[in-house]
Amino acid sequence: MIVEDAMTSDVVTAEPSTPVTEVARVMADKEIGSVVVTRGGEAIGIICERDVLDKVVAANVRPNELTAEDIMEDPLITTEPNDDVLDAVRLMVRKNIGHLPIVENETLMGILTVQDVFQAMPEILETLPRRKEGEWEQEETTGEGVCEICGEMKGRLTEHNGRWICEECLDFLTG
Known part of the structure; x- marks a missing residue:
């Protein structure tokens, strides 16, 4: 798009x-x-x-x-x-x-x-964390890798619905 x-x-x-x-x-x-x-x-x-x-x-x-x-x-x-x-x-x-x-x-x-x-792209919402019983789900984290949102090499990624996202993109998307 x-x-x-x-x-x-x-x-x-x-x-x-x-x-x-x-x-x-x-x-x-x-x-x-x-x-x-x-x-x-x-x-x-x-x-x-x-x-x-x-x-x-x-x-x-x-x-x-x-x-x-x-x-x-x-x-x-x-x-x-x-x-x-x-x-x-x-x-x-x-x-x-x-x-x-x-x-x-x-x-x-x-x-x-x-x-x-x-x-315009509601599917991007799939990258946001889900709430579970009033708390954020525990996400798996990993070391260095490429963020699937910004495409940048980052030192720490978090998995959300099968996508690896850097902290900056996660903060940006979740406010």
């Missing part, structure tokens, strides 16, 4: 000069986890809920004194609409991000989130 088949096309954007209070209000009103920052139609950064928490709330900074440009993540990590969804997921895991803007020829085409991937 390609990214274009899983992404959300209706991306909420903000200009760099948009006050952080407005960005947060839009995210809350639209019940979304990120806003892409654009300048002249080009995606230049992204603001996620974690950025608001870390760079405003935890830093004890007045949000009305900050703009989108002040707290956005840049450089922006992106992928293209014709890229493979699993490659995009691997990128998200490696970069520890949950929102991946989709850009083609410098034009913002959409955004891919963990929720988008779960909707």
Whole structure:
């Protein structure tokens, strides 16, 4: 499956000069986890809920004194609409991000989130651990090997439903 088949096309954007209070209000009103920052139609950064928490709330900074440009993540990590969804997921895991803007020829085409991937590829849910009597099942672990989600060589893998997954992918998938 390609990214274009899983992404959300209706991306909420903000200009760099948009006050952080407005960005947060839009995210809350639209019940979304990120806003892409654009300048002249080009995606230049992204603001996620974690950025608001870390760079405003935890830093004890007045949000009305900050703009989108002040707290956005840049450089922006992106992928293209014709890229493979699993490659995009691997990128998200490696970069520890949950929102991946989709850009083609410098034009913002959409955004891919963990929720988008779960909707488009429900079979990936088979890699998640199962609960057993209120507890997580005991999983078998092994030494070094290749993670079946991100494709990276890792020092420790955990088996879930017959697949060997690294700790980073497991954390990413289970929140």
